Amino acid sequence: MDYINEVLDMVVRKNPAENEFHQAVKEVLESLRPVVEVNEENYRREALLERLVEPDRQISFKVPWVDDKGYVQVNTGYRIQFNNAIGPYKGGLRLHPSVNRGIIKFLGFEQVFKNSLTGLPIGGAKGGSDFDPKGKSDREVLAFCKSFMTELYKYIGADTDVPAGDIGTGAREIGYLYGQYKKIRGTYEGVLTGKGLTYGGSLVRKEATGYGLVYLTEEMLKAHGHTLAEKIVAVSGSGNVAIYAVEKAAELGARVVTVSDSNGWIYDEAGIDIKALKEIKEVKRERLTEYLKYRPGAIYTEGRGVWNVKCDIALPCATQNELLLEDAKNLVANGCLAVAEGANMPTDLDATKYLQENGILFAPGKAANAGGVATSALEMSQNSERLSWSFEEVDEKLKLIMKNIFHNMSNAAREYNAEGNYVLGANIAGFLKVADAMLAQGIW
Ligand SMILES: NC(=O)C1=CN([C@@H]2O[C@H](COP(=O)(O)OP(=O)(O)OC[C@H]3O[C@@H](n4cnc5c(N)ncnc54)[C@H](O)[C@@H]3O)[C@@H](O)[C@H]2O)C=CC1
Numbered sequence: 001m002d003y004i005n006e007v008l009d010m011v012v013r014k015n016p017a018e019n020e021f022h023q024a025v026k027e028v029l030e031s032l033r034p035v036v037e038v039n040e041e042n043y044r045r046e047a048l049l050e051r052l053v054e055p056d057r058q059i060s061f062k063v064p065w066v067d068d069k070g071y072v073q074v075n076t077g078y079r080i081q082f083n084n085a086i087g088p089y090k091g092g093l094r095l096h097p098s099v100n101r102g103i104i105k106f107l108g109f110e111q112v113f114k115n116s117l118t119g120l121p122i123g124g125a126k127g128g129s130d131f132d133p134k135g136k137s138d139r140e141v142l143a144f145c146k147s148f149m150t151e152l153y154k155y156i157g158a159d160t161d162v163p164a165g166d167i168g169t170g171a172r173e174i175g176y177l178y179g180q181y182k183k184i185r186g187t188y189e190g191v192l193t194g195k196g197l198t199y200g201g202s203l204v205r206k207e208a209t210g211y212g213l214v215y216l217t218e219e220m221l222k223a224h225g226h227t228l229a230e231k232i233v234a235v236s237g238s239g240n241v242a243i244y245a246v247e248k249a250a251e252l253g254a255r256v257v258t259v260s261d262s263n264g265w266i267y268d269e270a271g272i273d274i275k276a277l278k279e280i281k282e283v284k285r286e287r288l289t290e291y292l293k294y295r296p297g298a299i300y301t302e303g304r305g306v307w308n309v310k311c312d313i314a315l316p317c318a319t320q321n322e323l324l325l326e327d328a329k330n331l332v333a334n335g336c337l338a339v340a341e342g343a344n345m346p347t348d349l350d351a352t353k354y355l356q357e358n359g360i361l362f363a364p365g366k367a368a369n370a371g372g373v374a375t376s377a378l379e380m381s382q383n384s385e386r387l388s389w390s391f392e393e394v395d396e397k398l399k400l401i402m403k404n405i406f407h408n409m410s411n412a413a414r415e416y417n418a419e420g421n422y423v424l425g426a427n428i429a430g431f432l433k434v435a436d437a438m439l440a441q442g443i444w
């Protein structure tokens with residue numbers, strides 16, 4: 001059996017029932033074939049791939065907290081520190097009932113390559129809990145965050161591991177977590193990113209993942225003779241990534257016609273009203289059905305359906321495995337030009353293959369959504385020098401980072417005889433830096 005298949009088999013055997021983790025590892029390792037073939041002897045001797053797929057550390061812990069009725073609730077907390085070959089562990093915290101070890105492991109694994117692609121010195125990690133902030137009072141969220149940080153603080157620090165937001169972890173949660181860390185440790189340090197602007201946060205971090213996604217999409221379109229101007233864009237999700245992808249795409253002249261949440265989706269032919277969307281989701285934390293009060297001409301449909309809409313560009317920004325083979329077929333049949341992933345692994349392996357085989361430009365999440373973590377690294381730099389950069393300065397840096405990511409993955413694909421295969425290009429470009437650093441540092 002070849003080396004890659006041996007490692008894939010081992011991952012499935014050693015991590016039973018962790019389907020999302022198997023999926024993420026399969027996608028990466030399959031695209032590393034051209035690199036592994038020429039380095040196989042060395043990589044085998046060094047057990048490089050075996051070390052790459054095994055997290056450095058997997059922490060899980062009990063998170064008890066008291067609800068508003070006086071009852072004790074218990075959740076499970078996770079922090080998976082995957083690989084710190086190129087910098088301190090870095091990656092978000094997901095708060096969602098679907099969270100389990102396998103999901104956090106897939107996200108941490110992806111983060112290793114994404115963070116490498118940013119060109120900045122950050123290793124990969126992810127964490128979170130099966131706690132659901134939806135429908136909880138502020139006091140309940142505070143109680144959870146305090147309990148979560150009371151255990152997590154032991155493993156993190158500005159130079160060891162710097163968590164941030166992800167699904168369900170926004171400005172409110174980061175604030176509560178930071179307050180508790182500061183109280184326990186007694187230090188004022190850049191231990192989290194996505195912080196509020198009054199206590200060490202960076203301008204543009206809130207917008208960065210969505211804006212970065214659109215900057216990379218524009219660069220990819222330009223390389224193929226197109227631009228976003230006047231394109232019809234379908235976006236899924238209506239959280240942090242989706243909101244700022246909608247905003248920037250509209251600013252660049254596109255018409256974004258859809259957004260969704262876990263219950264249903266909106267079609268607004270005239271273009272999503274970004275002010276209304278922010279009011280509903282960021283201020284009032286309401287369901288998307290509320291959108292119809294602001295835009296009576298829009299249509300709300302229960303369930304899935306965003307990818308059935310005719311569009312030029314599709315930006316999946318909700319969650320993993322939300323764009324499946326049937327959806328890919330609909331996009332192709334409707335003349336879609338490009339898919340760029342705002343979420344982590346939103347497109348499953350069959351759908352990705354179908355899109356690529358049918359000539360759709362496809363930008364994988366670890367490249368396309370890297371603007372968030374890249375700006376987090378810029379927040380870390382500002383915290384270290386105890387300075388704050390202007391919005392324009394950070395935004396310019398973000399644009400440059402996204403441009404570089406596109407060209408690096410594009411060049412890597414060309415170099416390995418797979419021009420235009422950005423999945424392969426991103427995986428190889430991300431891997432090479434991490435592999436080099438791992439080999440240089442001996443066995444650890
Ligand atoms: N926030 C960030 O900076 C980054 C986030 N990401 C990824 O982007 C995706 C979205 O994250 P955020 O916007 O931060 O989270 P969020 O919590 O702000 O929003 C998540 C959105 O997805 C929707 N959603 C969740 N599950 C869904 C489902 N099963 N079907 C349809 N919609 C669903 C939610 O209703 C919500 O609108 C995730 O995959 C996350 O890992 C990636 C890079 C950075």
Ligand SMILES: O=C(O)CCC(=O)C(=O)O
Nearest residue numbers: 091092164166372373376
């Ligand atoms: O900003 C960060 O550190 C994390 C962002 C994140 O979780 C991601 O890139 O998926």
